[in-house]
Amino acid sequence: MEYAVETFSLTKIFSDWWGREIVRAVDDLNLRVRYNEVFGLLGPNGSGKTTTLKMLLGLLYPTKGKAIVLGGDGANPKISAKIGFLPEESYLYRYLNARETLDFYGRLFALPHKVRKMRIEALLDMVGLKAVANRPVGTFSKGMARRIGLAQALINDPDLLILDEPTTGLDPIGTRQIKDLILKLVERGKTILLCSHLLADVEDVCDRIAILYGGKIQAQGRVRDLLQQTDKKQITTGSISDTTVQRIKQLIQNEQADCVVTSPMDKLETFFIRTVAAAQQQAQPTSGAVSTTQIGAFLTPKTLTESILDKLVSARVSQEPRPEPPTEQVHPVETSQTKPDEQLLSKLTKPAEPAQPKPVVKNGKAKTKPVKTETPRPAEQTKKSILDQLTGRSTPQNEDEDSDSKVN
Amino acid sequence: MHSIWAVATNTIKQALRMKVALVFIILLVVLLPLMGASMTGDGTLKGRLQTFVSYGLSLTSLLLCLLTIIISIYSLTSDIEQRQIYTVLTKPIRRFQLLLGKLLGVILLDVALLALFSAIIYTITIYTPRYFGVSQAELTRLKTKYNQASEAEQLGLEDEIFELEDELYQLNNEFLTARASLIPPEADVTHEVIDIYEELEKTGQLPPGASRKKIIAELTSRKKLEKQAAAVGEDLIWEFNNVKPLDPDQSLFIRFKYDVSVNPPDLHVYSSWLIGDVRQFESGIEIETPIYTFDRKDLIRTFHEIEVPADAVAQDGYLAVGFFNVPLNDTVVIFPLNVGLEVLYKADTFTANFLRAVCLILLRLIFLACLGILASTFLSFPVAVLLSLCVFFTATISGFLVESFDFLSENLSALYSYTLRPVITLLPQFDKFDPAKFLVPARLLSWSLLAKVTGLMICIKASLLLLLALLVFSFREIAKIII
Ligand SMILES: Nc1ncnc2c1ncn2[C@@H]1O[C@H](COP(=O)(O)OP(=O)(O)OP(=O)(O)O)[C@@H](O)[C@H]1O
Ligand SMILES: [Mg+2]
Numbered sequence: 001m002e003y004a005v006e007t008f009s010l011t012k013i014f015s016d017w018w019g020r021e022i023v024r025a026v027d028d029l030n031l032r033v034r035y036n037e038v039f040g041l042l043g044p045n046g047s048g049k050t051t052t053l054k055m056l057l058g059l060l061y062p063t064k065g066k067a068i069v070l071g072g073d074g075a076n077p078k079i080s081a082k083i084g085f086l087p088e089e090s091y092l093y094r095y096l097n098a099r100e101t102l103d104f105y106g107r108l109f110a111l112p113h114k115v116r117k118m119r120i121e122a123l124l125d126m127v128g129l130k131a132v133a134n135r136p137v138g139t140f141s142k143g144m145a146r147r148i149g150l151a152q153a154l155i156n157d158p159d160l161l162i163l164d165e166p167t168t169g170l171d172p173i174g175t176r177q178i179k180d181l182i183l184k185l186v187e188r189g190k191t192i193l194l195c196s197h198l199l200a201d202v203e204d205v206c207d208r209i210a211i212l213y214g215g216k217i218q219a220q221g222r223v224r225d226l227l228q229q230t231d232k233k234q235i236t237t238g239s240i241s242d243t244t245v246q247r248i249k250q251l252i253q254n255e256q257a258d259c260v261v262t263s264p265m266d267k268l269e270t271f272f273i274r275t276v277a278a279a280q281q282q283a284q285p286t287s288g289a290v291s292t293t294q295i296g297a298f299l300t301p302k303t304l305t306e307s308i309l310d311k312l313v314s315a316r317v318s319q320e321p322r323p324e325p326p327t328e329q330v331h332p333v334e335t336s337q338t339k340p341d342e343q344l345l346s347k348l349t350k351p352a353e354p355a356q357p358k359p360v361v362k363n364g365k366a367k368t369k370p371v372k373t374e375t376p377r378p379a380e381q382t383k384k385s386i387l388d389q390l391t392g393r394s395t396p397q398n399e400d401e402d403s404d405s406k407v408n
Numbered sequence: 409m410h411s412i413w414a415v416a417t418n419t420i421k422q423a424l425r426m427k428v429a430l431v432f433i434i435l436l437v438v439l440l441p442l443m444g445a446s447m448t449g450d451g452t453l454k455g456r457l458q459t460f461v462s463y464g465l466s467l468t469s470l471l472l473c474l475l476t477i478i479i480s481i482y483s484l485t486s487d488i489e490q491r492q493i494y495t496v497l498t499k500p501i502r503r504f505q506l507l508l509g510k511l512l513g514v515i516l517l518d519v520a521l522l523a524l525f526s527a528i529i530y531t532i533t534i535y536t537p538r539y540f541g542v543s544q545a546e547l548t549r550l551k552t553k554y555n556q557a558s559e560a561e562q563l564g565l566e567d568e569i570f571e572l573e574d575e576l577y578q579l580n581n582e583f584l585t586a587r588a589s590l591i592p593p594e595a596d597v598t599h600e601v602i603d604i605y606e607e608l609e610k611t612g613q614l615p616p617g618a619s620r621k622k623i624i625a626e627l628t629s630r631k632k633l634e635k636q637a638a639a640v641g642e643d644l645i646w647e648f649n650n651v652k653p654l655d656p657d658q659s660l661f662i663r664f665k666y667d668v669s670v671n672p673p674d675l676h677v678y679s680s681w682l683i684g685d686v687r688q689f690e691s692g693i694e695i696e697t698p699i700y701t702f703d704r705k706d707l708i709r710t711f712h713e714i715e716v717p718a719d720a721v722a723q724d725g726y727l728a729v730g731f732f733n734v735p736l737n738d739t740v741v742i743f744p745l746n747v748g749l750e751v752l753y754k755a756d757t758f759t760a761n762f763l764r765a766v767c768l769i770l771l772r773l774i775f776l777a778c779l780g781i782l783a784s785t786f787l788s789f790p791v792a793v794l795l796s797l798c799v800f801f802t803a804t805i806s807g808f809l810v811e812s813f814d815f816l817s818e819n820l821s822a823l824y825s826y827t828l829r830p831v832i833t834l835l836p837q838f839d840k841f842d843p844a845k846f847l848v849p850a851r852l853l854s855w856s857l858l859a860k861v862t863g864l865m866i867c868i869k870a871s872l873l874l875l876l877a878l879l880v881f882s883f884r885e886i887a888k889i890i891i
Contacts, residue, residue, distance in 0.1 A: 014888075057498045059887035085498045091491040093418065095425035107414035108499040115750035136425075152495060 004191040005033035005056060006161050011064035012215075013015055015200050023053040026068035027197075029214035031194050038186055040202040040223075049087050051215075053164055056193075057085060057145050071158055081109060084158030086166055089345040090149035094138025098129050098148055101137055102155055115133045116155075123151040126181075128174075142169040150178065161185065163194040167201050187359045217299060218397070236264065245273070411501040415509025420517050423479045429517065432475045436525050440464055441612040444532040453542050453575055454583045462844040464529045469769045469843070470522060476773045479798045480514045482779030483790040493886055505877045505889065511781055511874070518773040526766040530759075542575050582713075583657070586761035587752040588852040589663075594745075597631040604631075631658055631744070637742040638733040639851055643684070646749060648727045653718040653753040660721070661752040662714040662729055667742040678705050678737055681714060682730035685722035697722050703734075718753060727751065755852045764853045765843035771865050776800060778870040782877035785884065803835045836865040 013198040015021040026048040041049050054060040056067050060074025072079045092101055099120060106116040110390050124130040127147035132140070137148055146169045161182075167175045182192055182205045196202050201221060203210060211218040219226070235248075245261055252259040336382060423429045443464055484507075487493040494504065537543055549570065554565045557630050565652050604627055608614050614623060653660060666677050680831045683700030700720055706712045721727045728749065743749050779799055783792035802809065809832055834850030841861050846853040 054887045059494060061885050079504060080498055081500040083498065085495065087491070087494045091494055093422065093492055095422060097417075103497070104414055104418055105499060106495065108411050108501050171502075192750045247662065
């Protein structure tokens with residue numbers, strides 16, 4: 001199981017009623033996505049990106065070739081329990097509200113009631129829809145629906161996240177957040193396969209990309225390798241005097257190289273985020289994705305956003321000492337030698353297991369009870385623990401792979 | 409199981425929140441009490457209740473059938489068309505679990521709605537007599553009043569009491585009960601018919617142009633009718649075994665209808681009846697069970713009932729019914745086949761019978777839900793609805809269809825028996841197991857019959873449909889769009 005996703009001359013031909021070929025949507029595709037990387041699938045409209053993803057997930061059957069996802073068939077429940085999928089558009093049940101939607105998907109994963117509730121609240125918080133969580137999703141704007149779609153894809157704390165154009169319809173803040181999230185998730189050892197046209201986004205997050213055209217791979221490789229202009233260098237400085245600039249220019253000219261000096265522009269994204277953050281601080285009304293101070297808190301101060309995401313994804317990885325380690329963070333997996341019964345323990349802590357809270361008793365190491373909201377403690381800490389709950393468990397096996405890939 | 413349950417609850421939410429179910433619920437909640445208030449039937453209280461129960465149940469059944477068809481089809485086709493199924497099927501759920509979840513949701517909704525509406529119908533049926541003052545309490549009140557009243561008043565009260573007793577009696581014995589019915593076994597006439605046929609053939613009297621089969625059928629029915637006919641001065645005897653009344657203090661009812669060869673001037677037939685264990689006459693032993701005799705005068709071509717104390721039945725469940733065509737008449741008296749004569753006796757309560765009748769409707773709904781699910785695995789919403797409606801209506805009139813095809817000419821019926829007939833027999837027979845058919849004449853719908861229908865309609869036919877649906881769906885390419 002070297003690759004998270006591997007396809008072998010995957011081909012999809014759409015034929016008409018008579019069996020005549022009309023579209024060759026994917027043609028002899030050999031895709032290899034390694035564990036713990038962000039892989040971007042690019043290509044113009046109709047180049048076969050979505051078709052490929054659908055074949056990986058068993059929504060379409062390949063005409064020829066085959067696809068292996070996480071070492072098996074993507075349609076197999078055992079495998080799909082470890083996959084999160086965000087389709088091209090957010091196809092949601094219009095009559096369910098946001099919370100019910102997530103609850104429905106959580107139940108398909110057989111998450112126990114408590115875990116489900118915690119994750120739903122954490123996810124709603126994360127995607128900034130807590131204030132509108134009781135509105136039918138049919139009334140949501142495109143971007144709001146997209147956010148629910150994303151939350152839905154994360155509810156099972158997937159090992160492999162398949163995102164089809166994750167940023168369409170999202171505002172720049174949402175886009176930024178998704179990008180941050182992707183990076184944090186990768187830090188956590190997850191694998192991400194995404195499709196997009198927005199090259200800027202892809203450039204920011206992807207380790208490797210493949211460009212499709214006409215169902216065929218035209219170019220493939222590490223983003224840095226593909227894009228780096230090795231014959232150029234860029235120097236960024238703080239504000240310096242004109243004389244210094246002149247001296248630098250002189251130095252460069254001595255080396256016979258060209259030199260351009262400008263004041264760098266803010267990226268429009270950064271500017272936008274700053275502006276909205278300011279408006280948020282003045283508490284201007286909106287009925288969009290952010291409408292209460294609480295959610296404002298999630299979006300407005302950049303630092304807090306960061307901190308939530310940090311907690312969300314870095315719970316396991318971070319080495320910082322924790323005052324009261326929640327039970328799921330039974331650390332053994334992080335030590336290199338895994339004893340057999342510890343492995344059993346971490347299996348027990350896997351989200352799908354109904355006996356989730358039990359390890360507390362069996363463990364004997366963690367003397368504290370799992371952090372519950374009833375126990376009075378600073379709000380921040382509670383939130384942290386919820387988020388830990390959300391992402392803080394993955395199979396020991398995965399952890400091993402993480403470390404493997406890091407060694408590589 | 410958890411995923412099946414999740415899908416089921418989601419399906420119910422969909423049906424309720426998309427207001428599909430709401431339309432039907434409101435319609436029924438308004439219509440049922442309205443029907444209870446406005447339907448008068450033939451004027452008697454019994455007639456009024458019979459019409460109400462019959463129409464109420466039929467309407468409930470019809471609307472719930474439509475609802476079931478629509479919801480079961482909409483639930484899956486909308487998922488496919490609006491593509492929510494992409495996010496559902498990529499979760500750890502098997503395709504058959506999705507289908508079973510949808511089915512379970514529809515059935516649960518049906519059970520809930522059926523329970524609600526049948527409870528309304530039942531309540532109205534039970535309380536209407538009280539509303540009209542036809543009750544045991546009212547009778548007792550009248551009787552005490554009678555006892556205290558002066559002689560002049562008593563005369564008026566007497567009539568009133570009499571009328572009330574009559575109505576109560578009719579209600580309790582002919583409607584608010586469940587009566588088992590015994591029909592005399594048909595006489596075996598094959599040999600006689602073949603003899604006659606050969607006789608005719610020999611003498612060359614066979615009608616030209618008719619096939620042997622047709623002539624035999626004609627002769628058979630004529631012969632059978634002959635066995636049910638009595639000329640003036642003749643008698644007929646029917647023998648029944650296995651008569652098991654609920655308790656011997658109650659009554660048996662002999663229900664009959666006359667046909668005549670010549671209409672009597674006043675359209676009435678005089679008769680003399682003998683009911684009991686007639687074997688006691690022959691063996692000359694001491695008579696243990698009573699034998700009852702009746703002399704009657706009855707209108708022709710309408711149903712009548714003779715009430716006989718149930719102790720007329722012998723220990724071993726034997727009962728004979730004898731009819732004598734008295735010389736006062738001037739005509740042959742014929743008891744039509746199948747419906748001419750039957751013995752009825754109380755075998756269960758109205759409530760239990762009503763419950764089973766409602767179960768009969770539920771079976772229908774389950775079948776239709778399976779059908780809808782099957783149709784939606786490979787058809788779009790409108791086409792699937794159309795197909796299911798066709799099946800529904802065909803099943804509703806299947807008895808009529810089969811009968812009418814039997815009258816087709818020879819060549820056509822051969823064609824029919826190889827094409828349409830198997831299809832129709834594959835469908836369930838909704839009309840044959842119509843709940844109103846049992847409740848209106850207060851006929852017993854036995855557990856064994858219910859079990860039989862369940863076995864046939866659900867265990868065989870519906871599960872076949874479901875199996876087919878699972879098969880089709882598990883091979884279907886979900887994301888392939890077919891236009
Ligand atoms: N069900 C179908 N029947 C016929 N052709 C199809 C079907 N689905 C997709 N195609 C065709 O396959 C090709 C690839 O489609 P696909 O949806 O994979 O493109 P894409 O790369 O995702 O494009 P976009 O960027 O617009 O989302 C297109 O030419 C499309 O028309
Ligand atoms: Mg696409």
